[in-house]
Amino acid sequence: MSDTYLNLVNNGFTKTLAKRLGLPRPAVLRRHRPGEPLLRGPVLVVHDAASDEAADAVAGQLLEWDVDVHRHADTSEQFSAVVVVLTEVTSPAALGAPLLEVGAMLRGLAPHGRVVTLSRPASGASTATLAAARQGVDGILRSLAKELRAGSTGNGIVLADGVGPTAPSVLGALRFLLSTRSAFVDGQLVQVTSEAGSVPQDWERPLDGTVAVVTGAARGIGAAIARTLARDGATLVVVDVPAAGDALAGVANEVHGSALQLDVTADDAAARILEHVRARHGRLDVVIHNAGILRDKLLVNMKPERWDSVLAVNVTAPLQITEALLDSDALGQAPRIICLASTSGIAGNRGQTNYAASKAGVIGMVQAWAPALTERGGTINAVAPGFIETDMTAKIPFATREVARRLNSLQQGGRPIDVAETIAFLASPQAGGINGETVRVCGQNMVGR
Amino acid sequence: MAAPRSTNGTQPAPTEGAPRRAVVVGGNRIPFARAGGPYTRSSNQDMLTAALDGLVARFGLAGERVGEVAAGAVLKHSRDFNLTREAVLGSALSPETPAYDVQQACATGMEAVLGLSNKIRLGQIESGIAGGVDSTSDAPIAVSEPLRRILLDLSRARSTQQKLAAVARLRPGHLTPSAPTTGEPRTGLSMGEHQALTTAAFSLTREAQDEIALASHHNLAAAYDSGFFDDLITPYRGLTRDANLRADTTLEKLAKLKPVFGKHLDTPATMTAGNSTPLSDGASTVLLASEAWAAERGLPVLATIVDAEPGAVDFVHGRDGLLMAGAHAVPRLLARNGLTLQDFDFYEIHEAFAGTVLANLAAWESQEYCRERLGLDDALGSIDRSKLNVNGSSLAAGHPFAATGGRIVATLATLLARKGSGRGLISVCAAGGQGVVMILEAA
Numbered sequence: 001m002s003d004t005y006l007n008l009v010n011n012g013f014t015k016t017l018a019k020r021l022g023l024p025r026p027a028v029l030r031r032h033r034p035g036e037p038l039l040r041g042p043v044l045v046v047h048d049a050a051s052d053e054a055a056d057a058v059a060g061q062l063l064e065w066d067v068d069v070h071r072h073a074d075t076s077e078q079f080s081a082v083v084v085v086l087t088e089v090t091s092p093a094a095l096g097a098p099l100l101e102v103g104a105m106l107r108g109l110a111p112h113g114r115v116v117t118l119s120r121p122a123s124g125a126s127t128a129t130l131a132a133a134r135q136g137v138d139g140i141l142r143s144l145a146k147e148l149r150a151g152s153t154g155n156g157i158v159l160a161d162g163v164g165p166t167a168p169s170v171l172g173a174l175r176f177l178l179s180t181r182s183a184f185v186d187g188q189l190v191q192v193t194s195e196a197g198s199v200p201q202d203w204e205r206p207l208d209g210t211v212a213v214v215t216g217a218a219r220g221i222g223a224a225i226a227r228t229l230a231r232d233g234a235t236l237v238v239v240d241v242p243a244a245g246d247a248l249a250g251v252a253n254e255v256h257g258s259a260l261q262l263d264v265t266a267d268d269a270a271a272r273i274l275e276h277v278r279a280r281h282g283r284l285d286v287v288i289h290n291a292g293i294l295r296d297k298l299l300v301n302m303k304p305e306r307w308d309s310v311l312a313v314n315v316t317a318p319l320q321i322t323e324a325l326l327d328s329d330a331l332g333q334a335p336r337i338i339c340l341a342s343t344s345g346i347a348g349n350r351g352q353t354n355y356a357a358s359k360a361g362v363i364g365m366v367q368a369w370a371p372a373l374t375e376r377g378g379t380i381n382a383v384a385p386g387f388i389e390t391d392m393t394a395k396i397p398f399a400t401r402e403v404a405r406r407l408n409s410l411q412q413g414g415r416p417i418d419v420a421e422t423i424a425f426l427a428s429p430q431a432g433g434i435n436g437e438t439v440r441v442c443g444q445n446m447v448g449r
Numbered sequence: 450m451a452a453p454r455s456t457n458g459t460q461p462a463p464t465e466g467a468p469r470r471a472v473v474v475g476g477n478r479i480p481f482a483r484a485g486g487p488y489t490r491s492s493n494q495d496m497l498t499a500a501l502d503g504l505v506a507r508f509g510l511a512g513e514r515v516g517e518v519a520a521g522a523v524l525k526h527s528r529d530f531n532l533t534r535e536a537v538l539g540s541a542l543s544p545e546t547p548a549y550d551v552q553q554a555c556a557t558g559m560e561a562v563l564g565l566s567n568k569i570r571l572g573q574i575e576s577g578i579a580g581g582v583d584s585t586s587d588a589p590i591a592v593s594e595p596l597r598r599i600l601l602d603l604s605r606a607r608s609t610q611q612k613l614a615a616v617a618r619l620r621p622g623h624l625t626p627s628a629p630t631t632g633e634p635r636t637g638l639s640m641g642e643h644q645a646l647t648t649a650a651f652s653l654t655r656e657a658q659d660e661i662a663l664a665s666h667h668n669l670a671a672a673y674d675s676g677f678f679d680d681l682i683t684p685y686r687g688l689t690r691d692a693n694l695r696a697d698t699t700l701e702k703l704a705k706l707k708p709v710f711g712k713h714l715d716t717p718a719t720m721t722a723g724n725s726t727p728l729s730d731g732a733s734t735v736l737l738a739s740e741a742w743a744a745e746r747g748l749p750v751l752a753t754i755v756d757a758e759p760g761a762v763d764f765v766h767g768r769d770g771l772l773m774a775g776a777h778a779v780p781r782l783l784a785r786n787g788l789t790l791q792d793f794d795f796y797e798i799h800e801a802f803a804g805t806v807l808a809n810l811a812a813w814e815s816q817e818y819c820r821e822r823l824g825l826d827d828a829l830g831s832i833d834r835s836k837l838n839v840n841g842s843s844l845a846a847g848h849p850f851a852a853t854g855g856r857i858v859a860t861l862a863t864l865l866a867r868k869g870s871g872r873g874l875i876s877v878c879a880a881g882g883q884g885v886v887m888i889l890e891a892a
Contacts, residue, residue, distance in 0.1 A: 249506035258509030
């Protein structure tokens, strides 16, 4: 689980040596601690000529969050973040001024800094010029994120036409991307498709009063998800196979939740989950389909049991359970369903035809079910982790693992908490306008989009 | 989940001032291991804590103050004087949860359930966890009795002369440690040899005993396969099923085993390692509560604890077999509740030995035994054997002495809840010629 190289280049003599030799030095990422301020230093808000009103609105909101907001780059200042408001940009030529302003201050961006763009989708553009400008932001953001160093990240929020710059999910995404909660989210553009959702009463506990089910919660990413949702206020029901019951009990007791031992592929899995939450809590607000397995083999050597079990756990079970939940009256007022996809499901991976089939299937599933969830006042999304340091990835042979974990802009593997933080955000009331999306938590992995 | 009480019982409806109901909410145990197996390095406290934590997780009780926890162990180190309280302190329960230790040999778990359910019925507590644990792998070993006396005298000695006098009494033979046995202090016979006497007295055949053992293994294996134990067991130290379970055993395999008890009797020896319980390690817990406490938390109510009766027999003078107390206690319990032996949907008779089960059944079927030994007018009669230990019992699961009661109560309560109606009878025999019998009803 430990990243020896990362530790060596950040500590003691080997740190000095690495600096002298000019070796790549991945930063030790800063993760969220409850109670810490949103940002440690001032934020610069810049905008293109047409987006001044939107920028004012964003700056006003940042001030409400007690953030020190600057509207002009001051090279003597060290900024903790830059917000680039480009929502009303009209032509590719208009992108130059704000981006060059950003460029001029980038040297003054503090370690673990944040660059967040606000823009609109090219798909909603009425003219080719407008589409070119909007799509240009995509290229800027993805390139800029690759230029940032020292644990800094660059991400964008893409507001559908008609969604204002202070819509709940724009604010929610902005806060998430500015915060240390998004430490391993890099080079991503999060689509906000509606003004649905609401800002939480308490940003530290947005899930207060909600009931959440997490499958595959006995260890690794699932256990981290359970802990993070509990930290954010949710009441947890943790699920895993009976054989993992002892670890599951430990997680349940740690988060003061309850444990349900079941195999998600069992015919009665959905019925038992429903029975449990109905009896104990009366309803269910958040479902995290995290249970997943790997049975890697080249397709040429693939055995039916390897193929079938991966599909059964990773995609058929979430399909069946979600369907049963949608058919039931157990879902709360603003349900949130979040599935685990994978970068393998986006870019493909040698030896993972079965796994990629299941994970790409999950991405298709959340897109297809998004309208059904909108009808119920809820959302369904997926999170696609890249290389995450878990017991599972610790079993990858050394050389392969070392290459896999460096192939991203942050030059390191993520941690289970990074996936959990993104899931907790998508589960929150402030993410109500994000639906049918797949958000990558990959440190801007070089593969796929 | 809290269905109204079934009205098919013959018990009088609770009247004002009468005790309220105590219900079984659920149970949790760790898989039982064979002595010297995966739990060799686990203490009683480790195992009881694990069983408690699994129960706490299943019912979402982390940080909660439960009314009281009662549990015990038969083989117990003297340092474990507060075993249950120590397990509670090591568990996820609130440290403000009180606990006490119980010990009634193999009926420890039953007595713990009985004591707590009575407190709940009286309104003294709203919830309780009854349990039991035993390790034959981590058994206490004491110094020999003469050495113990010498050491105590030495500690009291003041002068050098007194000290030397004490030490001078020391002989090499005193250094042999004294390990616990299953021998009865008053007869010197092991439990197996006692059962062999009973088995011979009732002329129980090897085949009949092997059939009981076979059914136990097959029933337990089927219950596992059906997922029956998904809500009753939490794995421990890599074990996910009872280690003693032999799903593929056959009558032929059982018939090949050599007799181990009753080899010096005039009758043929019929008791083998297959139809006797092995020495085992394990722990079990049962969550008991008032209906209101369970309803407040949305917790299931599996069964009601209707009544229980302890029994004891005079085995010392050979009037009865060591493990026949259940046969004596059951008619008294039936009479008090206005029931006959046939008024049950499930019978859980602890399989200390297959012969124990068969001897108890034979006693109830025998007019002579019922008249002469139980003081009844007539035989209690026979039971429908298809209702006996339907999901296996101790021969297959193993028998960590104090943990068996909790295993059986949780199993029967779940059986009744699945059926949705009906009544079950439990009989657990214990060393010292004792036993506890109990009636549960579907909630």
